[in-house]
Amino acid sequence: MPVLVALSASGGFAFLSHSSDSASQNALTPTSINFSNLWAKRPTLLTLARVSLSSGSTTQTDDGVDQSSLTDDFKQARRSADWKAAKAYHSKGLTYDGRVEGFNGGGLLIKFYSLLGFLPYPQLSPSHSCREPKKSIQEIARALVGSIISVKAIQADEESRKLIFSEKEANWSKFSPRLKVGNIFEGKVGSVEDYGAFVHLLFPDGLYHLTGLVHVSEVSWDLVQDVRDVLFEGDEVRVKIINIDREKSRITLSIKQLEEDPLLETLDKVIPQETSVDPTALNGSDHFAIEPLPGLDTIIEELLKEDGINDVKISRQGFEKRVVSQDLQLWLSNAPPIGDQYTLLARAGRQVQEIQLVTSLDQDGIKRALQRVLERVP
Secondary structure, eight states: OOEEEEEOTTSOEEEEEEOOOGGGTTOEEEEEEOOTTHHHHSOTTOOSOOOOOOSOOSOBOTTOOBGGGSOHHHHHHHHHHHHHHHHHHHHHTOEEEEEEEEEOSSEEEEEETTEEEEEEGGGSOTHHHHHSTTSOHHHHHHHHTTOEEEEEEEEEETTTTEEEEEHHHHHHHHHGGGOOTTOEEEEEEEEEETTEEEEEEEOTTSOEEEEEEEEGGGTOSSOOSOGGGTOOTTOEEEEEEEEEETTTTEEEEESGGGSOOTTSOOHHHHSOTTTSBOTTOOBOSOGGGSOOOTTHHHHHHHHTTSTTEEEEEEEEEEEBSSOOEEEEEEEEOOSOOBTTEEEEEEEEETEEEEEEEEESOOHHHHHHHHHHHHHHOO
């Protein structure tokens, strides 16, 4: 089919295709190319026109271009320009609303002008799987075909023909400015790893847009050996934001900081004076007259071996009316230190003992010392 090219009065080009079909004998059918819309859709560094269709055709680009009417050189020039656009989106961190053209075993196919990019499944927003948790990732992908999603280019390499997108990064740009350290969110547990659990954060619009990590040390005040014993995928939890790394797009979360630290108690709180203590419950007699709870004497001996701990003495004891646990439990009191003297609490059964600790360590140093001691004592 011969193709003629004419310059229009407006300064554009028109491809005139002559059809031999008897139904179009009259005809040189003009397909015009309009340069005026380029700047609305591509960065200013581009000079190639956006192509718009003004007559019928069968094969079109996302801008409506009849591909059959374009020369190979024109197609190549267009693709080169679109690669420049992709690189600009990548370098400037711009968000692009792309159509989902299809999917495969690894992710979604995203249309970017004349190019086809790839969005790996791990780069999808968690909102999709949280909204339909019973669907497989392939079922979710199939339902997304034909839809428009906001994405960011995380790789744009024309030489290797790699154009990779991320919906997560687009969500980070949109929603992370709303976050502050100390914010509390309802969340849903995603994957659970050895080092912690990933939790998807629920936003006021009812969708889970961002994901943070609850490190194993922030799951519970109790010692957690395996996060999988405590948290499971799909669990609904409340979390507190304790750190935001905006450069690396990372959110650090805590579950335990929404609960009171059991190592920060006072004797009077463990044994409420008003209701749960016997008249003679609090004993202020000399510490030499108080027999240590079973196993406490060994812990005291080990504490004295720790650097920075100078003296450990039992000062008083009390008796609860209820038995919380027969096992020996140890706390660091939240009573303010007096000089270099801190207070520990030990409990077994109904009996609670208060221990005075003379040390040059701070509160965190004492906690670490206690942890080392408890790991040594059988």
